[in-house]
Each structure stands twice: as C-alpha cells, then as structure tokens.
Amino acid sequence: MRINPKPGLSGWTLLVGGLAALVAVPVLVVLGSVFQTSSDLWGHLAATVLPRYIANSFGLMIGVGLGVAIVGVGTAWLVTMCRFPGSWILEWALLLPLAAPAYLLAYTYTELLDYYGIVQRSLRAAFGWRTAMDYWFPDVRSIGGAIVLLTLVLYPYVYLLVRTALIEQSVCTLEASRVLGCNPWRSFWRVALPLARPSVAAGVALALMETLSDYGTVQYFGVDTFTTGIYRTWFGMGERTTAAQLAALLMLFVLALILIEQWFRRQQRYYQAGSQQPRSHYVLQGWRATIAQIACVLPLLLGFVLPAGLLLQMTIDRGLGNTRFWEFARNSLILAILTAAIGVAIALLMAYGLRLRPSRSMLLSVRVAALGYAIPGSVIAVGVLVPLGRFDNAIDAWMESTFGISTGLLLSGTIAALIFAYLVRFLAVSLGAVEASLGRIKPSLDDAARSLGHNSRQTLIRVHAPLMRSGLLTAAILVFVDVMKELPATLIVRPFNFDTLAVRVYQLASDERLAEAAAPALAIVLVGLLPVLLLSWQLQSRDVDPSRL
Template identity: 40%
Template structure:
C-alpha cells in the first residue's frame, strides 16, 4: 500500500513537466534571494550611524519622498483620468490623434525630461529669454521665472511624464463602459458632470488605482530627475550612502525602508479595489462621444494637447535642436558616445533574451502542470517571479551585491581547486550583474505579456497535442510558440526599451569604464555639459517611441 502511494506521488511530482517546474522554482528563488539578502545586510549593519541619519538624512529624505509621491499621485490622477474622459466622451478636432498621442510622454524617461527642462527654463535659457524680450526686460535680474529645482518642480515634471499610466488603463475602462449606464444617470436627473463623477468615475476606480500605483512605483524608482532637481529622496539617499560614504549596511537599511513603502503602496492599491466587483449580463453598447464645437472645441483641444506639449513635444524638440547644434560644432558623434550606444544595445539584447526565455519557462510551467498541488505551487512561482518590478533599481542593486559576490567567490574556489588561476570578479567585473538586475526587475513584463498570450490559446489545442503523445516541451515548440509570436515580440520590445532607459541599477552595478547611454547622459548632466548629453538623450527617446507606437496601435484597435 505504501509503495503504491509512493508511486502515485512520484507520478504527480516527477513527470514530463518536472523540468519546467524546476526551472520556474529556480527563477522564483533568484527573484526572492535579493529581497532576503537585503534584510540580512540591514541586520548586519551597526546602528550607531542612525543617530546621524535620523538627525540629518532620514527626516528630509522621507518627507520629500512622501510629498513627492502624494503630489505625483494627485497630478497623474487628474491628468490621466481627465484626458481619458475627454477623448472618450467628447468628439472634437484632433480627438483621434489625441487618443494615441497622449501616450507619447511614456517614450521620455523622467531623468531626460528633467535634463531638458533644466536648460529650457534656465534663467538665461531660450524660454525666459523670449519672455524677457516680449516684456521689454534686458536682464535676468529684472525678470526671471521661479526656479525649477525643488520639490514642486519635481512633482510637476514627473506628473506630466507619468500620467499615461493612468490614462492607458482608465481610457480602456471608459471605452468599455456601457452607454446604458450613463443614460440611466441622465434619466435620473444627473448633469454631464454628475454622470462623470457619480457613474463613470466610480466604475473606473480599479483602473485608476492600477495606473496610479504604477506611476508611484516609477516615481520611487527615479534617481536622475530627483538628483538633477535637487530633491533628496530615499532613493538618492541610498545611492549617496553607498557611493559617497561607502556604507553598504546603512544603504541596505534605507533600502529596506523604501521596500516597506513599496509594499504599503501595493497593499493600499489592493485594499482600494478588493471589493470592486462589476458584472454586466447584457450586450454592451459603447459610449457615443458628444460633438463639441466653437469655444468648447477649442478648450478641449487646448486641454488635450497641453500634457503632450509639456511631457513630450517640448523636451523632444529641445533635444533635437541641441543634437543638431552639437553635431554641427563637433563635426560628428564622439567615439566614446558610439561605444556607449553599442554597450546599451548589446546589454539590452542579452537582457531581453534572458527575460523572455525565463518568462516562457515560468508561464509554461504553470500552464502545462496538470496535477492540483504542483499547479498551485507553479502558479505561486509565477507570481513570485514578478515581484522584482516593485523593487526600485537602487534597492535591487544593493540587494544583489552579496549573492553576486558569493557566486564570484564560489567560481574562484572551484577554479583554484581545479588547478586554474582565479578568474577574479567574473560576475561583478562584467556586465553579467547588470543582466541579472534587468532580468529580475523586468520579469513581470515578460510573464504578464506571455500569460495574456497563452490565455488566448484554447486549452483544447494543448489537450489534442498531449493525447497524440506529444510531451510538454514538444507541445510548446510545435503548437504554442508559433501562436505566441505576437506576445513574445511585444514583451521583448518593452523589455528592450526598459533596459535601455534603466538608470539607477545601471549606475550602481555597471563594470568599471562601462558606459551606457543613460549613464553617459547622467554624467554629462552632472558636469553641466547639456549639449554632449543631448545626443544620448535623443537616442533613448527615439528608442522609447517603439513601444509607444505598439501601445498606440492597440489603443486604436480597442477604440474601434
């Protein structure tokens, strides 16, 4: 009897799907290890320096971080929700263009927007010079705009760059709401504003919560814009504590506090929509946009294009102008910048390949597992493998140091045991550490895209393949991979561009004398040589346009 039970358990937990399950478990452990290491590092540090941190660092950094998150959250909610309702509920000139153009600020990383506006709004910059010429002033001493550096400027710029996260999710929710619900509100005596506030907006709360949480996670991950604008956040404190003071344990302790804020944000978002349940058993008729004419149409055009001009058009035109000037004066692009571009493309391609392959392993392990207990476990592994996206780049870099050094030590020990010379810092001394950081941070993009693609494939195809004697691997190779090509392509494109834009983790984990376009731009901005950094910034923006175009096409399809 016991032998029969043993054989039954062996058939459940060790079959043709076991290899995929082991791969999913390994990937989940790789994602969890840095988080556990972060707690261990924080516990190893001395608490003696906390008197200094609590007196001079933490209060200001924590207050700035909280105020920055609150300000950005309010601004992206207003901009994203308002823009989504404007292009969904009303029809006016350029409305169709606006429906996808409102996504364009996603192509510009936050640190590039700060980099551009610091020069555009400089007291002797083009904008203030033009205003003084119009008003008849001759010197910045006579007239100058408020300084952009500071917390209000950071909230303003980050809000106008990150609002598309709210716009994207909320517009889909507005576009799929039944017109009959809004008409019922009108029949009950609600005005147009009342229908929006009391019917459409409550129904869109889950989508708004998701978009705001993503925008806040990006705000917490930011280091370049905050440092350029002189805002001391917890992210900047982690970087300066490690790099300037060489205090890894102290940086880990601050990073652990940041991780607590991230968990609080995620729990708050989950709590805000845990009881939101909507069902519609009738055939939905989409909202019919209300035509606007005259002054109302002009106001709608102005409101719709203002976020695009501030968040994309103005910084993009500035970067283009500065790039043309630099190329004309310098006679071309420097060899160091070309090498930085090649480094960026090379490491982004490698990271994209690793992330997509790991995403396929995780999603297919959950899909192909048929027994109840292993299925629940592999689904848990799939969920765990995506938590890296919630880790800010600085936190992830701090957490990866110890595991990477342990692996380097193990490789050196094995090499010496075999009689070979030590390879040195094999992981830390190469770009492998960067690839690991990118893979952990952006695994959620690959897993989410592939899960959506697999959900569209009927299970009957897999069942037919398995009944015909095909293994799980053969079913994936011959049936699902050809059908998953669009999902794989979209996920790979998003991961590629995100790795090109990533700054915090790259700053902390890059090898010596290894520059990417993001770190080149950061260094040039720190030196104040904006013309040199404009070329790298424009290249990053052009690369960021690719996923925006893909998102825009999907938006137009959903609109149809």
Template identity: 45%
Template sequence: MASTTDDGAAGRQRTLAPPFRTLRFRGGSWVIASLLIAGLVSVPILALAWQAAQGSDGLWTHLARHVLPHALTQTAILMAGVGVLTAGIGTTVAWLVTAHDFPGRRMLEWALLLPLAVPTYIVAYAYLDMLHPLGPFQSAVRAVLGYDSPRDFRLPDIRSMPGAILLMGLVLYPYVYLPVRAMFMTQAANLVEVAHTLGTTRGQIFHRVALPLARPAIAVGVSLALMETLNDIGASEFLGVRSLTISVYTTWVTRSDLAGASQIALAMLVLVVALISLERWARRKQRYSVNAQRARPMARQPLTGPLRWVALTVCLVPVLLGFVLPAIYLSVEAWKRFQFAGLSSRLMGEAWNTFALSAVATVAVLVCGLTVAYAARIFPQRGMAVIHRMASLGYAMPGTILALGILIAAGGVDRWIGRTAKSWLDIDPGLVLIGSGVALGYAYLARFLAISVGSVEAGLTRIPRSYDQSARTLGHGIGSTLRNVHLPLSKAALAAGGLLVFVDCMKELSATLLLRPLNFETLATHLYGEAARGTYEEAAIAALAIVVVGILPVILLARVGSGRGRS
C-alpha cells in the first residue's frame, strides 16, 4: 500500500515539474538568444575594423598629419577640463547637502539633478543665443555701461574651449554628484565621530576621511561624464571645438572618406577603452571604501552665519546656470515663436517621428534587455557574464562610432539585398535597412541596451530564487515562470528602465544625424539644423519639448534618492 502511494506521489511530481533536461534545453534557447543579441552589439565594431583595414585612398596620410593630432589635442583638453570641473562641482555639492544643514538644502538635493534633463547641445544652443553680441545679456550690459554698439564693448566669445568646458561641466556634473552623494550617505557615522574625537575639524574630515573613501565613486562619475563628452557632437560643433567626434562626422559627410572616418573612430575607441580601464582600476579596492556595518547615516551639521549662505550659493549656482537660465530662455523664446507662428505641421510631424521611433526602439530594447538579464538568472555561469558585457558594450561607445559601424554593416546588407532582388526579381528595392529607419532603430538598440539590462537585473535580483524553485514544483517552465512570477514582481524596474531608454532615444543626436532616412527629422536633428543655420528662434519649441521630457527621469532619480537617503 505504501509503495502504491509513493508511486502515485512520484507520478504527480513528474507531472508537475518538467524534467531537468527539458528545462535545460529551454534555458539554452534563452542563452542562444542573448548570445545573438550580444553579437548584434558587437557587429558595428567588427564592421569598423574591417572598413578601416581597407585603407582610405591616400587620405589617411593627410588625416594623420593634419586632422588627427589637432582633434586628439582638442579632445584631450576638453575631456581634462570637463573631468576636473565635474569632479569639483559634483563632489563639493554632494558633501554640502549630505554633511551640512542650511537653508534650501532639501530642495537642492533634487534640484542639483535638473541639469541632467538638458542635453549638452541644447545648453550650448541656448547660451550661444543668450550671449550673442546682439543677444539679451550683452545688450543689457551695454545699456547699463552706456555703450551703443557691440563694436564699442563686447564680452569674450562663448565659442571657445573654455566656454565648451564650462557649459559641459555645468550639465554633466550630476554624473559625479549622484554616486558621490550615495557614497557619502552610506558611510558609517562612527567614522566621522571617531575623527571628531581625535580633534579633526569638519573640513579636515572631508579631506582626510570622506574624500578618500569616495574616490571610487568620483572615478565612476567622472568616467561617465567623460564618455558623454566624447559622445557629444552638437555642443562641440556649436562652440567651435574640433573634437574627434566632429572629425569622424566631417570626414565621412564632407570628404566622403568612410575608411578614414573608421580609422578615426577606432582611435576614439582606444580612448573609450582607456577610460573604462581607468574607472575599473580606480574601483579595484571599492570593497574597502564603505563600512559593511549597518551604521546610522552621517548626522548633518547645521551651518550658521555667513557660511550657510555661502553653502546655499555654491549649490545654487550650478542649478541656475546648468538648468534654470536655459529653461527660462527656451520657455520665453518658445512662447514668442508660438505666438508668432503657432505650432507648424512640420514640427508636429517631427515630434511624431521622435515619439514613434523612440517608442518602438524602447520596446525592442526592453525585450532584448529582458532576454539577456533573464538568461543570466537562469544560467549564472561565467559565460553569461561575458555575454552580459558584450551586450552592454554599446553604451560605452560614442554614438558617432556606433552609427558609423552600423552604417557600414547595414550598407553592406542593403547592397546584398539589392543585388539579390535585381538578379532574382529584376527590381531595385533601394536602401532597405537605412532607408526604412531600421538601421537607426538598431543603433538605439545597441546604444541603450545596457540601460535595459541593468534595470531588469535590478528588478530580478530583488526576487528570491526560492520563487523559481516553487514555480517549478508547481509545473511551471521557464517561460511560464517569467510571465507569472518575474514580470509582475519587476514591473517597476521595467517601467523605470523603459522611461530612461525612451528619454535617451529622444535626446540622441549623434547616431540620428548619421543614420536617419532621407527627409526624416526628429526634434534633436531639427534643433541641430536650425542652430547650424543660426536661426535659433526656429528651434526653441523643439528644444523645450526635449527638456520637458528629459525632466521625467530626473524626477524618478530624485524620488529614488530621497527615499534612500531621507533622514
């Protein structure tokens, strides 16, 4: 009788739980899919290397002698200046709002993130018009000083290397502020208290205790800011800085030298690899930078007298210059333009192009990111870590490099499709991938897949693995467990990742300039075109729309930060 009962229980167990081999086979399909996705991200690099090896019809000597040295020098100076400025601003304001209490501190905790909502090319566009010799600022200064003409008095031109460093630093410092503030907030209070008992002043605590512990976070933030600087194309061109990114774009578009542009792009990749290696080297001992004890957060020290107003001013200036002034300018100019001409059908069409393309790309990025992250959960082996890094490689690549590699690969596929269709069907389909926008969507996928993978992984890591085992005993396979367990529990992470990807797709300029189909414009390319022609007022509405949408992830980051660090 017992034997019969045991046999029945075993039979029910076999019915409920799929065999291990079946689960392993199904899981293998997820791994294969994630490997294919990672391969798609790697294709642009291989295409660049292949094209660069073809030579540039004798132009490489000219590029190496006259273009590359100047571009490398300009890029190095720009990145060094932006790195120093973002590290200084981000670390200083993070320490002030974390360790001290002064008027307006609660508002500044989230307001210091607002410059993230404004792309660098929009800030450059706004300040170029505001600080133009005939613009409102210089006109007001001349009126106060009693001058009648710009020939009598004018301020230094913002189109310069110092101007580019200053504007980019004011926009990109939140990349340092976020991780450094998180590091300060998680440091144990007893470290500060011990330093106090040894007679250390608050300023000495910052230099001797807090700053050394925050160096890995500073390195992470600065490396992100520098990669954004390297990726920039609009601000650098508007401000007269001949960076490597501009050299790649002009070598391809102006000189029609695809191989030469590929060779310059590979030189940029060397810089990217060096930045990533430097960041990893700086974090090699990060496990020692934070006390593992669950200590209370650092107590804020109230500032009194003039010091509290100094702290308020130091924290308020980056917000005013990096967000408030450009936003006010864009709002005023957009309202003037709306009163004069309303919303043109062309602008509405470009807004629809931007929304539709970003929405489709966001869905594709989320699906691919979910595939890679879920495969890593099913098979947490070293091989999946390699696939994960391959899939995240595109985010570390400047958009111009990525777009150029995709342009080469997609152009080759389009030529093959054209030859095949001509020989078999006697028709010419044209540029199927590039002309339809598929290549541009591919660029968004490769560029922002890392955001999706990271967001999905953050959601999945909060789900205990015991849930997976329970679902298996109830007869659910891998796909069924994903649908019924993981997706409902990680909806918030998916939504946050989707929002970040959507906004980044809307703001992306470098890849869109190179890969957009003919007669296809987005808000970002519309703004670039109008600013390049000097008709700034025509682009104010498009710029304001991008800024308004860009505020959404800033609100999300502010809510997450306030929920984690409120004390």
C-alpha cells in the first residue's frame, strides 16, 4: 500500500479516525488507571495475592507455549510433508479443537477424571481400591491440568500458521536438502523449521494471548491468575480502581508479548520464491506410519473427539435439560448477530477509508482499532464499564440538579454496552477478513466507477460490496462464533438476568451440574465448527498434492 504522508482532511478521514477513537476508549481508560490514586487494597493485593497471580500467569505461559509449539509444529510437519494412512483426513481434522473453548474441556475432563468420574470409578472397581488414600491419581484441577487443556485447545493456532508456511515454502529448497543428503529429520530441523520460525513465533504469541485472557478454565481449576483477580476485585471487593489497575498490568503483559513477537519476527526475516510445482512427500510405512498416526490422532482425540462425544452422550441422555435453553440460545444469537453485523459494517468503512486515503494517520487509526483483539476480555470489560459508569453518573447528576429527575444507569448493564465490549474485542477479526477481501479488488475498478460518475459511497455499495460478498460473510461468521464463545466480558458487562449459552454453561459447571450444561455446551461447539471448516477448506485449496491430481 502506498502511503500519502500529507493527505489533508476528508469525510473518510474523520469517519475512520472517529471510529478508531471510540473503539480505543476502553484501552486508554485501562491504561490511564495506572496514574490514578490507588486504595489501601492495592498494597494488600501486592503483598498477598499479586505474586501468585504473576507466578501462575507466567507458569501457564511457559507451559502452554512449549506445548503448543511442540504439538503444532510436529503435527503440521507430519501431515504436510509426509504421507501415511489417514493423513489427508488429519490435515483438516487437526483444526477441530478450535471449535471447543478451553473452559468446556475443563468441565468435561473434570467429569471424566475427577474422583467421582468414570475413570477413577472404573479403576477403583477393577483394583478393589476403596478411598483416594489407596492410590495416586493426577489432580486435573491444577495448573498442570490447565496447561494440558489449554494446549489441546490452542495448538491449532501454531498448526495453522506453520502448515501455511510449509505449503508456501519453495519446493526447490526442500528438494535441494534431499539432494545434499538430508534425511526427513535433518530437512525439518535445518531447513523447514528455520524458514517457518516466524510463523511459529506468531502462532505461539496468539496462543499465549488466549492463555492470558482465559477465565473459565483457570477459575474452575482454582488457579489464581490476573483474569480471576480482576473479576474477584471488581465484584467481590467492589474496588473498581484497583480492578482497573490489575487490568492495566495484565494489558502491559500482553503488549510486551506483542512487541517481543514482532521483534523476534523482524530478527528472523526470510524471503523465498513461491512455487506451484507439486510437492513430493516422505512416504511413511510400518512403525513410522504408526507413530505418525498416534502423534496426530492423540491431540485430535483428546482436544475434540472425546469432549464432544461426552457432551453429545449427556445431551442425548438428558435432553435439553432446562426449559430456558431456548431463551439462552436466543440471547446468544441476538448478541452474535448484532455484533457481527455492526462489526462487519465498521470494518468495511474503515478498510475502505484506508483504501481511499492511504495515509499514515489512517493506517495508525485502523491499527489502533484492531488492538482490542490482543487484550483479554476481562480487561475490555473493565475499560467499557468505567467510562460508561462515569457518563451515566454525569447525566444522572445533571438531570437531578436541572429537572429533579433521576435517570439512573442509561448504558451500563445494557445490551448496548455488551455489544460495544464485543466490538472492541473482536473488531480486528472482521477487519482482517474485510481488508484481505478488499485488497483483492483491482484499483482500476475504482477508476472505472469514478469515470461513470459514481462517488466513493456509490462505488462501495454498487461495486465493492457485491464483489466482497464471500469476504464479508467470512468476517461475519468469525465474529459470530467468537461472540458465542466469549465468557469473561459477558460475565462482567451483561445486563442483569440476561444469560447467554456460555454464561449458563459456566454457572451450571460451577455448581457441579455438568449434565445440565451439556446441551448449551454442545451448541457452542457446533457453532464453533463453522469457521473451522471454512479455514480447513481454504487451507486445503492452497495445498498442491500430486497424489490428488
């Protein structure tokens, strides 16, 4: 994109700048809380629980980072560069764990592995054990259990990016390594992995951001992290300023992670010529094929098939369980549809404004608006509620002093506030899909539309929007599914007695009523399959495999 350093003001510049400023307000509010006067509670937290928050958060990051790197890179190499029985199915199936939020795995595996779960009951019956003192069994509700479950859900981030990098790598480079006598392991270690290292770093960074923003898993397992501390400080202690400062500290962690990832990728920059030449594969047979199958099937089995199967069985046995299921589903659908529609519309306006006025200020505005996706949902929730609360209080005070009427809370605790929090959190998702779709439209079409007398608004409606139909649909689906799965922001911002499927699953699981939570949990998983299948189709369409020609 060519940047015009001095574009001058225009309607599109003001529109994009205004939207970006509005979306950035929650982030700026949280950062600004660092300079506010803290209460005595902050000193108490710093002396008692804050070290535990930091230690547990770092422990999760290290464990999950290593886990997703090993599983994601290993499976991507096996299904992309090797051929063994079932590899063509595993190519797309390994993305399925993305459909299940981590907190759903936490609930299902607790049902399976807890003391009264089917696994331990079977062991006690088989070996005659009577109490927990008779044998040792790992505690799933621990930081180790959280690391394993988060790894099973988040490794597809690394798998997807590394597999894409391997597909796009020049075939000649890998063939040259073979000619020079490299076996598959040495080709992977010395050639393919260094070339894919930026993708590995990006995938691990995405997984770590999701780890830091997780609330349902760590809260259910009793692992104190920043997200649980923010929720506990806000609602349990009623300290909004202290909660905002905890959120600011967590956001600084995330921003540091982003900067480290970008620096790392700049230090490891590789250029390679693309090639459409069909790629040859390492054909695995015998015990090598068996090991490859186990290595690829195991994360898929543990990360999707087993939890989804258990939820399906409980749903069949119990049915919908609660007559309010359709009410929760309706609430989730309303929020997801409205957020997807508004998010795609805003993303389209911002991306088109940047196309028309490609200046540094416009580019900065768009990137600032997309920053929310890197911020945990609990932080976004705090950043939304603080300014909305101040606005409501100011309006109420003015109306009371002027007209003697109390307006109460106009925006706080409403669906509008919740949708705004979703937009701040997920605008980057729709913006990425819309920008990619708009970038594929040739600039000559803009010139042709102008020559026919269309202004920029008419060109967007009559020319670009129809051509971008599939990209807009993709953006809407991605935002829709993210809203359906979002838990921390929904818990904090939602209106009173307005529960979604995700909130209902969390409430029932917290009360140890997982059987009743099975139906809404399964609904979330099924909805989550939509973008996974879309990603799988797009990825397979880019892979040239001579065995399928």
